[in-house]
Amino acid sequence: MITFPSFAKINLGLKIGPRRSDGFHELRTIYQTLALHDVIHVDVQPGEGIEIRCGDPRVPLDASNTCYKIAERVMKAAKAGGKVIVEIEKKLPVQGGLGAASANAVATMLALERALGLQLDLTEKLRIAADVGSDLPLFLIGGTVLGVGRGEEVYALTDLPTMHVVVVTPAVGVSTPRAFARWDELHPAAALTATTPAGTINTFSEGVFAWLSRNFPQDAAPNSPDIVAGLRRAKPASGVPAGGGDRAETPLLDLVRTGIENDFERVVFPEYPELREVKELLQREGAFYASLSGSGSTLYGLFDSAREAQAAAERMGAAGHAAIATTSLRRAEYWEAVVSG
Secondary structure, three states: OEEEEEEEEEEEEEEEEEEOOOOOEEEEEEEEEEEEEEEEEEEEEOOOOEEEEEOOOOOOOOOOOHHHHHHHHHHHHHOOOOEEEEEEEOOOOOOOOOOHHHHHHHHHHHHHHHHHOOOOOHHHHHHHHHHHOOOOHHHHOOOEEEEEOOOOEEEEOOOOOOOEEEEEOOOOOOOHHHHHHHHHHHOHHHHOOOOOHHHHOOOOOOHHHHHHHHHOOOOOOOOHHHHHHHHHOOOOOOOOOOOOOOOOOOHHHHHHOOOOOEOOHHHHHHHOHHHHHHHHHHHHOOOOEEEEOOOOOOEEEEEOOHHHHHHHHHHHHHOOOOEEEEEEOOHHHHHHHHHHO
């Protein structure tokens, strides 16, 4: 079997825009890959069909599995025959907001390429990935990635410095479709303003995401230390914007003070108040920034050092929370780990 790691991601802010004519919502987010990962094993044997294996009962083993969908499309694109066996060694949470199923699918694609002795064009791989799911394409880039459109239109940003992260996965699963539906219930006007994707790109963005939309893609990506500084100055939990600062600072820093937030928190926290409590606990433990990832249920906190992150994770673990300390993965580190298997 060919073996590939399947890395997690977090969202550094997530802005939900209008629902589009295709049923999806316009989004703005910054993805960041993490060192946490599942492991994917792929084999191509004589015969036909696709078989998914996984010991986690929550993972579907039929055609609804993202690995199944990717394998089906890659085999078709490669005009290849054989029976594809995908074994998922599960470590990441299911429905956790860490992109586990999407990362599993991209790892399956890369492993299949190696098993078949071919390499699909990157444009073709991105097209296949986007066809299967909105956050699959980010795993074909890795590191710090800007996501626009419905999240599938991705651009490589200058990598953020390595961040020390505590990831907490409460024992609840959050349905992303349900979270979007709840958002539309609370924002009915916004849900009806989109007629075409192209016509909505700047209709809702605020703060950092408005700046990114106007200025990216460009030859020069936003200055990554400024994004980290912005996270440190993000709007506090009280909702009062942080003040002060030099007006000569970059536009990104100025705008980011309006708050890098995950809009899903507005609909997920009222339904799952225990998730809000975990975010507040991360902040009390010393995280300079804490947030829901994706639609949840996973939350994360960013810490100044590995020592502080590990100590916080240990204290939270002793209190009964499923917390683990990890680091972000820069793009070169991500691909070095992927290629080495």
